[in-house]
Amino acid sequence: MIRVQAEPFDPAAELARFAAACPTCGAIVSFTGIVRQFGDGDQINRLELQHYSGFTEPTVVGLAEAARARFAISDVAIVHRFGDFAPGEPIVFVAAAAEHRRAAFDAVDYLMDRLKTEAPFWKREVGERDARWIEARPTDHADRSRWERTE
Amino acid sequence: MIRVVFLGRLAEAAGAPQIDMTLPDGVTDTGALRDWLSRTTPALNAPSVRMTLNRALLRDSCKLAAGDEVAFLPPVSGG
Numbered sequence: 562m563i564r565v566q567a568e569p570f571d572p573a574a575e576l577a578r579f580a581a582a583c584p585t586c587g588a589i590v591s592f593t594g595i596v597r598q599f600g601d602g603d604q605i606n607r608l609e610l611q612h613y614s615g616f617t618e619p620t621v622v623g624l625a626e627a628a629r630a631r632f633a634i635s636d637v638a639i640v641h642r643f644g645d646f647a648p649g650e651p652i653v654f655v656a657a658a659a660e661h662r663r664a665a666f667d668a669v670d671y672l673m674d675r676l677k678t679e680a681p682f683w684k685r686e687v688g689e690r691d692a693r694w695i696e697a698r699p700t701d702h703a704d705r706s707r708w709e710r711t712e
Numbered sequence: 713m714i715r716v717v718f719l720g721r722l723a724e725a726a727g728a729p730q731i732d733m734t735l736p737d738g739v740t741d742t743g744a745l746r747d748w749l750s751r752t753t754p755a756l757n758a759p760s761v762r763m764t765l766n767r768a769l770l771r772d773s774c775k776l777a778a779g780d781e782v783a784f785l786p787p788v789s790g791g
Contacts, residue, residue, distance in 0.1 A: 594791050613719055613783060616767040641790065653791050673791055680790030683720030694721040696787040 562638045563625050565618045570640050575654050579638045583658045586635055590665040591656035592673055598648040600695070603688040605648055611683040612643040624675050632668040634659045639672065643682065671708055678705040714776060716749070717783035718756075725755040726784075735776060742782060743773030749784075760787050 562579065572593040580589050596608045625637050640654040653676065657668035677697050684695040716731050723729040726749075739748050742765055750757035763770045764783045776782070 611720060613717070613764075613767070613785070616764055616783070619767075677789065677791040679788065681719075681785060681788050682790040683786065684789045685720075694786075695789050697789045701789075 562640075563618075563622050564640045565612060565621055566640070566642060567644045568642070570642065570651060570654065572651050572654050575638065575640055576656060579636070579656045579658065583636050586658040587660050588662040588665040589656060589658045590662070590669045591638075591654065592669050593651050594653040594673075596646045596648045596650050596652060600686045600688060600693075603686075603690050605686050605688050607687040608646040608648075608652075609685040609687065610643045610646065610652065611685075613681050617643075617681045620679070620681050621676070624672060624680065627675070628657070628668045628672050631671065632657070632659070633661075633664040634668045637668060637672070639676075641676070641680065641682070674701070674704045674708060677701045713778055715781045716745075717781060719783060720786045720788075722753075722755060722761070722784050722786050726753045739776075741773045741775050742770055745776065745782060746784075755786075756784050758786075761785065 576591050598605060621639055621641060625639055628634065628637055634657045636658040638654065638656040642652055646652060655669050655672050657665040659665040678701050686693055686695055713732055713734055716733060718726040718729055736748060739745050742763055746756060746763065762785045764785065765774050766781055
């Protein structure tokens with residue numbers, strides 16, 4: 562289940578649906594990314610997340626396929642929103658199901674590192690003082706590079 | 713006529729999220745288009761800016777034809 566959508570989603574409902582699809586999986590790991598209240602000390606009023614329709618979706622599907630090929634997982638889910646967000650709203654949901662926990666943890670960690678640095682979304686924080694475009698930080702790229710050594 | 717899409721902060725740099733344009737004389741491929749647009753919008757020439765042609769990532773310059781859609785992509789931040 563890979564979705565790129567404007568509509569809000571409920572992470573708990575996504576997880577319940579995902580778990581129900583694999584009743585025999587021994588391990589399910591999920592991650593939910595949420596809009597922060599503060600960015601660089603400034604209050605965030607709104608977050609705008611832009612995507613490029615027709616390009617973003619296949620890129621996200623490709624990342625999910627890479628995770629499937631790399632880890633011993635039986636299923637993977639990614640829900641990524643675009644549009645306007647208020648602090649506290651979920652942006653991204655990633656889940657992996659596996660026979661054992663390590664593969665599920667690793668797959669979700671890997672997918673988040675690649676989504677942060679490679680998924681075609683563009684993020685703009687509108688704060689109290691100003692608005693600024695956010696790019697993947699050096700720590701995000703360092704996180705992503707952890708997976709290259711063993712690729 | 714081709715369509716050019718500017719994503720993220722590049723829309724501010726270019727002054728519009730997208731433009732439809734007729735290819736100027738001598739501009740026949742994506743590399744030349746980038747050079748030509750960079751004259752008025754230097755941000756498009758940054759090494760971190762990638763391009764797509766008809767929503768596929770470009771590695772090398774490609775010939776342009778009427779109806780093509782070219783996009784300029786600044787560094788991303790998903791998740």
